[in-house]
Structure formats: structure tokens, C-alpha cells
Amino acid sequence: MPSLIDIRRRIRSVKNTQQITKAMKxxxxxxxxxxxxxxxxxxxxxxxxxxxxxxxxxxxxxxxxxxxxxxxxxxxxxxxxxxxxxxxxxxxxxxxxxxxxxxxxxxxxxxxxxxxxxxxxxxxxxxxxxxxxxxxxxxxxxxxxxxxxxxxxxxxxxxxxxxxxxxxxxxxxxxxxxxxxxxxxxxxxxxxxxxxxxxxxxxxxxxxxxxxxxxxxxxxxxxxxxxxxxxxxxxxxxxxxxTAMEAATSNAAEMIDKLTLYMNRVRQASITKEIIEVVSGAAAE
Amino acid sequence: MADSLDLEVVTPERELVHEQVAEVQVPGKDGYMGVLPGHAPLLSELGTGALAYVTGGRRHVLAVHGGFLEVIEDHVRVLADAAERAEEIDVERARVSQRRAQQQASAMADGADALAALARAQTRIAVAEQTQR
CATH class of the missing domain: 3.40.1380.10 (ATP synthase, F1 complex, gamma subunit)
Incomplete structure (x- = not known):
């Protein structure tokens, strides 16, 4: 599973590209x-x-x-x-x-x-x-x-x-x-x-x-x-x-949405994992 | 018969004039021509010179450099190779190119081209001065 930081970096990069395509448009x-x-x-x-x-x-x-x-x-x-x-x-x-x-x-x-x-x-x-x-x-x-x-x-x-x-x-x-x-x-x-x-x-x-x-x-x-x-x-x-830059801008927006959703899932999964660890650690005592 | 002419002055790059006018004077290739309403259909080449037209009692002047003229049913179409309104003319630049063309013409370096450039510069200066007065 990719780390949160990797996904955030990816989102930032897509956002930068989107700004360029928007300006070109x-x-x-x-x-x-x-x-x-x-x-x-x-x-x-x-x-x-x-x-x-x-x-x-x-x-x-x-x-x-x-x-x-x-x-x-x-x-x-x-x-x-x-x-x-x-x-x-x-x-x-x-x-x-x-x-x-x-x-x-x-x-x-x-x-x-x-x-x-x-x-x-x-x-x-x-x-x-x-x-x-x-x-x-x-x-x-x-x-x-x-x-x-x-x-x-x-x-x-x-x-x-x-x-x-x-x-x-x-x-x-x-x-x-x-x-x-x-x-x-x-x-x-x-x-x-x-x-x-x-x-x-x-x-x-x-x-x-x-x-x-x-x-x-x-x-x-x-x-x-x-x-x-x-x-x-x-x-x-x-x-x-x-027209091409318009399409590129909306593709970038779509990609950012998908990545954001993925990032939230990854974050949620890591929180869930931590809770399980805490709970099972407490039960073992 | 209409008592006005529909004058169109166009160059490859833009339309300069499109309005109803009372009379037009055009620099034909072989001399100036006047066009009044009711003129017979006419086709001619244009030379370099001042195109003048009267509308609403006011006289306007353009510098026209070569092209074609068509008169048909009170439509006057001027297809100029290049044309400028008086206020667009840079008199300083025209004077510089006038001097340069004079030198070239007297040196016989590039006879016909220099004379054509000289005619263009002189037309520009004349048109700009006519309008200032």
C-alpha cells in the first residue's frame, strides 16, 4: 500500500498540471x-x-x-x-x-x-x-x-x-x-x-x-x-x-477526485489498523 | 436613381470604409476618376494616390496604394492592396522613407521599386497634410 505522503505528492503534481492546462486554455x-x-x-x-x-x-x-x-x-x-x-x-x-x-x-x-x-x-x-x-x-x-x-x-x-x-x-x-x-x-x-x-x-x-x-x-x-x-x-x-486543454483540465479534475478518495481510504485503513492494535493490546493484558 | 453611393474600401486584411457617400474620387492607374451616383458599370486598376469621398458634407481622404475598382449599380468597391486613413499615417516615417526612396531613385539602384516607394511616401504625406488643414 502506498504511503499517504506519496498520494499527497501525486495530487499536488496533478494540481500543478491542471493549473498549466487551465492557463493554456x-x-x-x-x-x-x-x-x-x-x-x-x-x-x-x-x-x-x-x-x-x-x-x-x-x-x-x-x-x-x-x-x-x-x-x-x-x-x-x-x-x-x-x-x-x-x-x-x-x-x-x-x-x-x-x-x-x-x-x-x-x-x-x-x-x-x-x-x-x-x-x-x-x-x-x-x-x-x-x-x-x-x-x-x-x-x-x-x-x-x-x-x-x-x-x-x-x-x-x-x-x-x-x-x-x-x-x-x-x-x-x-x-x-x-x-x-x-x-x-x-x-x-x-x-x-x-x-x-x-x-x-x-x-x-x-x-x-x-x-x-x-x-x-x-x-x-x-x-x-x-x-x-x-x-x-x-x-x-x-x-x-x-478544446484539448479544456479536456485536459477536466481530466485532471477527475483524477484529483479519484486520488483524494483513495487517499482518504488509505488514511481510514491506517486509523482502523491502529485502533485494532490498541484494542487487541489492551485485551491481551 | 439613388442619390448616394455605397462605398466599400477593403484591403486583404480589413475593411476600412463601408458607408453611404455623395461622391468619390479615386486614383485610377491612368489618372484620377470621379464617381457620382448613377455611374455606368466600370472596372479599373488603381494607382497610388489619395482617395477622397464626401459624406454628410464632409470630405474624407484615404491613402490608397494599388488595387482594383469596381462600380456597379451605385456600389463602389475599392479593393486596395494597402490603404490607410489619414490619422493612421506616421508622417515622420513617411518622410524618412521618402528621403530614402529619393536617394535610391537618383542612384538608379532599384529604379522602379524606388519610384513606387517614393509615390507611396508622397501620397501618405499629402493625405496626412490635407486632413490636418
Whole structure:
């Protein structure tokens, strides 16, 4: 039977852990709120850009002088770049392992193609580096305070590789923030760009030729897709960590209850034993 | 026909303006454009410059750096690459980058980039000063 002191020590240790998980949960809750605000703030631009792009693309498609935009060029996907957005830190439940599994599945499904990886986030980088995967680039410490200026160069690099036919397609894998308790693994094709569908054609006055505007709009559209993926991923990461730490805190509470009950039983047993000893000692005299 | 425009100024990171205005002046890529209610549908690229709009008899100015403009049915959508309100502009910093850009431009070290940076700095200073007056 363990001694009372051992059990007390154990309870204290669990309590300390519980305090840490509780603090982590609060920190994540605060960070989640800020990340959610950023997701919401980025929405109007993305929505408006999609609409404008649909209109310009429709106009450029009927323009006989316009050559095809290199970002729309369809090629058989021999060489694929997969952008994987993971977190820099762990302790967020299945957040990172789901992403890594998703990326591995993506590669396994495309045996005939060669897939190289652009890794955003330390967790994904560490995993694929150890396994010697083909890595095109890596970015860490982006998730703290993601700005458009930070992410745009990564998008531009991918577009440049696509234009020079170094790669034939770009896909991105990230966790989308569905709700505080649910993240959704997203696998989206970025290049060649899939144009948003135009609802009602409008007869615009074009200050610049449609094809020229398309050339300017498409790169911005791709950058926004990268930016949005990163924002969603950051919000999802904090939500996942918050949920995981919430569960850890309540597990710790449960454990403390069980240990306290056990401790009381042990103490009671030792008291009973002492009484028996005293009583039987008195009877023997 | 409505007598006001629904003006939206958004950047990838945030929404700056979303309100009813009487008129808008936009820095188009090939020069300034004025938009009044009842304007025909229009799409244009934006340059670097001051975006001015009038609402409730007051004139407001923003610094806008590149992007796109869409006018449709009295909605004016400005998709700016970057934009700032006048009160957000750090004039000191803008002056420093103006000087740096001037030096680079005259040294022809990085011609186009330096000129673009110069235009941005000058726009910021101009917008901040217009509002102070």
C-alpha cells in the first residue's frame, strides 16, 4: 500500500498540471478571439475579389486579342507542389497529425506524379524533414501574427515556379476553422486557378483591357487564397488547443477526485489498523 | 436613381470604409476618376494616390496604394492592396522613407521599386497634410 505522503505528492503534481492546462486554455481562448476577428476582417476583400475576377475573366475570355493567362494553363500534373499549413506548436489535439496524415494520403494517391512540399509551420517541417521528403521550401514562425505581407512572397514563389513550368499544379492542405470544437481538413487546388463562376454578366466599361486586368487580378487572387488558408489555420489551431486543454483540465479534475478518495481510504485503513492494535493490546493484558 | 453611393474600401486584411457617400474620387492607374451616383458599370486598376469621398458634407481622404475598382449599380468597391486613413499615417516615417526612396531613385539602384516607394511616401504625406488643414 502506498504511503499517504506519496498520494499527497501525486495530487499536488496533478494540481500543478491542471493549473498549466487551465492557463493554456485561457491563452488560447484570447488568441482565438483575435484570430477569428482577422478571419472576419479578411472576408469582405476575398468576396469582392472573387466577384470582380469572375467578371473580368468572362470579359477576357471573349476578347479575341487576349492570350491565355499563364496561371490558367492546364498541364498534365507531373510535378505537384503541395503547400502544407501546420502549427508551430503541439498540444492541440489531433490538429497537426490530421494535417500530416492528409498530406501523406495526398502523396500516396499520386504515385505517378512527383510531389514536392512547401511547409508552413514547424510541426509539418519537422515531420517531413525527418522522413527525407522532397521539400521545396519551409516557413516557420508565421502563425504568430500573420500579415498579408508575410504570406504574399510564398504565393509569388509558387506562381513563379508554375509559370516557368517547374511545377504543373499547386495544392494546399490546411485546417479550416468550422467552429470552436470542429476543424475541417481542406485540400484545395490553387494552380491552375479555378475561376469563380460568374452569376450575371455585366457590360462594364473597362478602363484597362480585360486581359491586362486579369493579369493583375489573378496573382492577387492566389495570394489571397494563401492568406485565407493561413488565417483559417491559425484560428483552427487555437480552437483545437483550447478544446484539448479544456479536456485536459477536466481530466485532471477527475483524477484529483479519484486520488483524494483513495487517499482518504488509505488514511481510514491506517486509523482502523491502529485502533485494532490498541484494542487487541489492551485485551491481551 | 439613388442619390448616394455605397462605398466599400477593403484591403486583404480589413475593411476600412463601408458607408453611404455623395461622391468619390479615386486614383485610377491612368489618372484620377470621379464617381457620382448613377455611374455606368466600370472596372479599373488603381494607382497610388489619395482617395477622397464626401459624406454628410464632409470630405474624407484615404491613402490608397494599388488595387482594383469596381462600380456597379451605385456600389463602389475599392479593393486596395494597402490603404490607410489619414490619422493612421506616421508622417515622420513617411518622410524618412521618402528621403530614402529619393536617394535610391537618383542612384538608379532599384529604379522602379524606388519610384513606387517614393509615390507611396508622397501620397501618405499629402493625405496626412490635407486632413490636418
Amino acid at each position: 485561457m491563452v488560447s481562448a484570447a488568441k482565438l478571439r483575435r484570430a477569428q476577428d482577422r478571419v472576419i476582417a479578411a472576408r469582405p476583400y476575398a468576396a469582392a475579389l472573387g466577384k470582380v475576377l469572375a467578371n473580368v475573366a468572362a470579359a477576357a475570355a471573349v476578347d479575341p486579342d487576349a492570350g491565355a493567362n499563364p496561371l490558367l494553363a492546364q498541364r498534365p500534373a507531373q510535378k505537384i507542389l503541395l503547400v502544407l499549413v501546420t502549427a508551430d506548436k503541439g498540444l492541440a489535439g489531433a490538429f497537426n497529425s490530421n494535417l500530416i496524415k492528409g498530406a501523406q494520403r495526398f502523396i500516396a494517391e499520386r504515385q505517378e506524379a512527383s510531389v514536392s512540399l512547401e511547409l508552413i509551420g514547424r510541426k509539418g517541417r519537422d515531420f517531413f524533414r525527418k522522413r527525407g521528403a522532397r521539400i521545396a521550401g519551409e516557413q516557420i514562425n508565421l502563425a504568430g501574427r500573420p500579415t498579408f505581407q508575410d504570406i504574399a512572397p510564398i504565393a509569388r514563389k509558387a506562381m513563379e515556379m508554375y509559370r516557368t513550368a517547374e511545377i504543373d499544379a499547386v495544392h494546399i492542405t490546411y485546417n479550416e476553422f468550422k467552429s470552436v470544437v470542429a476543424q475541417k481538413l481542406m485540400q484545395v487546388q490553387i494552380l491552375p486557378v479555378q475561376l469563380p463562376v460568374q452569376i450575371a454578366p455585366v457590360d462594364y466599361i473597362f478602363e484597362q483591357p480585360p486581359a491586362e486586368m486579369l493579369d493583375a487580378l489573378l496573382p492577387r487572387y492566389v495570394e489571397v487564397m494563401f492568406y485565407r488558408a493561413l488565417l483559417e489555420s491559425v484560428a483552427a489551431e487555437h480552437a483545437a488547443r483550447m
